[in-house]
Amino acid sequence: MKQPIRVGFALTGSFCTFARVLRVVDDLVQGGYDVTPILSENAGSLDTRFGTAASWREKLRGVCGHEIIDSIVAAEPIGPKAMFDVLVVAPCTGNTLAKLAHSIIDTTVTMAVKSHLRGARPVLLAVSTNDALSGSAANIGTLLNRKHYYFVPMGQDNPKGKPCSVVAHMERIPDAIEAALQGRQLEPLLAGAPEA
Ligand SMILES: Cc1cc2nc3c(=O)[nH]c(=O)nc-3n(C[C@H](O)[C@H](O)[C@H](O)COP(=O)(O)O)c2cc1C
Secondary structure, three states: HHHHOOOEEOOOHHHHHHHHHHHHHHHHOOOOOEEEEEOOHHHHHOOEEOOOOOHHHHHHHHHEEEEEEOOHHHHHOOOOOOOOOOEEEEEEOOOHHHHHHHHOOOOHHHHHHHHHHOOOOOOOOOEEEEEOOOOHHHHHHHOOOOOOOOEOEEEEEOOOOOOEEEEHHEEEEEEEEHHHHHHOOOOOOOOOOOOO
């Protein structure tokens, strides 16, 4: 029997996209992927107007059927044990982009990426940040030029109201995973306005 593709799925603190991302996680699981959830410390602990941390944790555990990786210690074996075929960071905040671009590894998610990259396996980022075309632009550029990193196609979600904001088309994550597993960036990378 064909082994399922093993996806590490990391969420960072862009809470407004969580509901959309959870639907994609559900689609992946329904499609036969083996998905393990990973949460940054902020994503896993902050109660926001988009929901409580406990409710997001419960939903993720329920959909994935795996315990959540939510500490640097729990993320460390990802590389040594070759746990995932691909690691997705969706949503990926400006904060996490900055850390990855500068190899600052002080959260569960940055540790997961660093550990996974040890085995030269693909990392897929789904950007969601209001400063993508200002403060985060250099970091996105840096990661676009780094080996093993791929991006989910993205666009300006509100060019008039938030001219520097960019959000990934979360519904394209499954296609972007397949492309990344083949060593390919899904194109076009810049793709209109994502769903609000
Ligand atoms: C309600 C709420 C929504 C947020 N949305 C975003 C966002 O869409 N993009 C982003 O980069 N940061 C956003 N932030 C800020 C991040 O949560 C913050 O930078 C945090 O330090 C990110 O940590 P992490 O990258 O380790 O998850 C939001 C914060 C809150 C409270």
